Amino acid sequence: MEYYAIVHNDFDGTASAAVYARAVKSLPKNVFFTEPNKLHSLLSSLELRGVYNVMIADLGINASTFDEIIKNLKKLIEQGANVEWFDHHVWKDEWKEELRKIGVSVYHDTSTCGAGVIYKYKNPNDDFSRRLASADCSVDIWLHDDPMGEKLRRIVENNKDYSWKNELIKMFYNGILWNDTFDKMLEEVVSRELEGYKKVMKSYKLIQIDGHKVVVAVRWKGPPDISYASQFLMTRTNASVFASANGRSISFRSKEIDVRQFAVKLGGGGHPLAAGAQLKVPIIYRFLNRIGIKGPMLNWVTKIVQNTIADVGFITYQESKKSSTPPY
Incomplete structure (x- = not known):
């Protein structure tokens, strides 16, 4: 399956892209990392180029840009796009209704993190996705109930370059949660933190x-x-x-x-x-x-x-x- 992934540019967005990829058994054609307040602009400039599946994850809605989001998504859907949106931020009911009205498949659940929503509704029997989502949710929604979350968050955020997040998505997709390289990286990150x-x-x-x-x-x-x-x-x-x-x-x-x-x-x-x-x-x-x-x-x-x-x-x-x- 060919698709584009549009996700938040943090640990939850990275984990969301990986959990979705495992659910559909395919890495995305391209990953677009963005912020909620920039989503409308990204959708406006997105060209399908023969890829007709679009997943959006871990991106809440800003009321000030919602009308633009609707307009731009409607345009993509009219071009043949199939859009799925997974999120856990607080939404108004009318936002979900409006999105569904134009043909967006909305998966919204505030009880978990972005990766948790995808795991719960798309691939609930995948144990690796469960472990990744658990670590992610621990730090993303401030549960602090999974030590792996504190470690992985530092690894994901250690390098702000999107190519690093893409590399991690591939690793998670292949079932690698941790490796020896991460141990050394974590030690260096914590040392810089203590000094900071x-x-x-x-x-x-x-x-x-x-x-x-x-x-x-x-x-x-x-x-x-x-x-x-x-x-x-x-x-x-x-x-x-x-x-x-x-x-x-x-x-x-x-x-x-x-x-x-x-x-x-x-x-x-x-x-x-x-x-x-x-x-x-x-x-x-x-x-x-x-x-x-x-x-x-x-x-x-x-x-x-x-x-x-x-x-x-x-x-x-x-x-x-x-x-x-x-x-x-």
């Missing part, structure tokens, strides 16, 4: 909002990545929420608060415990941060975070689960 925590300590401030401690950080150079830095700083400060900005976007993390609410307020989305949005910091603050003067950018981002949380309020993850619509 010194930079993290100079890049944050702690504030209090309605009795909750909130860590606000601006991006540091190099590892650790946001997920590991957030765990480190929240544990160190006993904070409920972590927010980090890199100049173009902001990320939220928590172990107990539904931070997706904050991301949505800023025009983004994500998971209840790990979410983000675009946030363009004024260029002068970005420049100062780049040369080591972090205060102005940190203060600007902190004000955004304070105002956003004040508008939304704190909703626990358990409360949000009770009020959410059951996935289907």
Whole structure:
């Protein structure tokens, strides 16, 4: 079967592509790695070139681009494309209805990660896909219940080049979850992370909002990545929420608060415990941060975070689960 894979450019997207490939017993003709806020543009420029199957995975929907996504998918379907979309982010019911109306096969389940959705609905008897999805979900939706997830995430994200992710997709497709090369790579990555925590300590401030401690950080150079830095700083400060900005976007993390609410307020989305949005910091603050003067950018981002949380309020993850619509 010939098909294109369009996936998020992270561990979950990589794992999703591999699990799907194992389900259909074929590697994709091409893999397109992208972000949710760029999906509409990628679909607009996609040329089928004789390949009429398209899978989309681990890419949530931004309300601001949904109409463009519908228009571009409809155009592809009219050209003969068969489109399957697998996702686990929070969606509106009307989005699923609209996509199905134009002919998209939608597999949506918020109880698992992107790779988990594909494993569950396309290939539930494949033990390797189960193990890969378990490791992926552990870190992607902040379950932290599978040690292999912490290891594999570092391997996948060690090299930002898409050719590396393509190589990993082939390895996973062939049933290789870990090898000796990964051991050495993991050791080097962890060493860089440990050194990087010194930079993290100079890049944050702690504030209090309605009795909750909130860590606000601006991006540091190099590892650790946001997920590991957030765990480190929240544990160190006993904070409920972590927010980090890199100049173009902001990320939220928590172990107990539904931070997706904050991301949505800023025009983004994500998971209840790990979410983000675009946030363009004024260029002068970005420049100062780049040369080591972090205060102005940190203060600007902190004000955004304070105002956003004040508008939304704190909703626990358990409360949000009770009020959410059951996935289907």
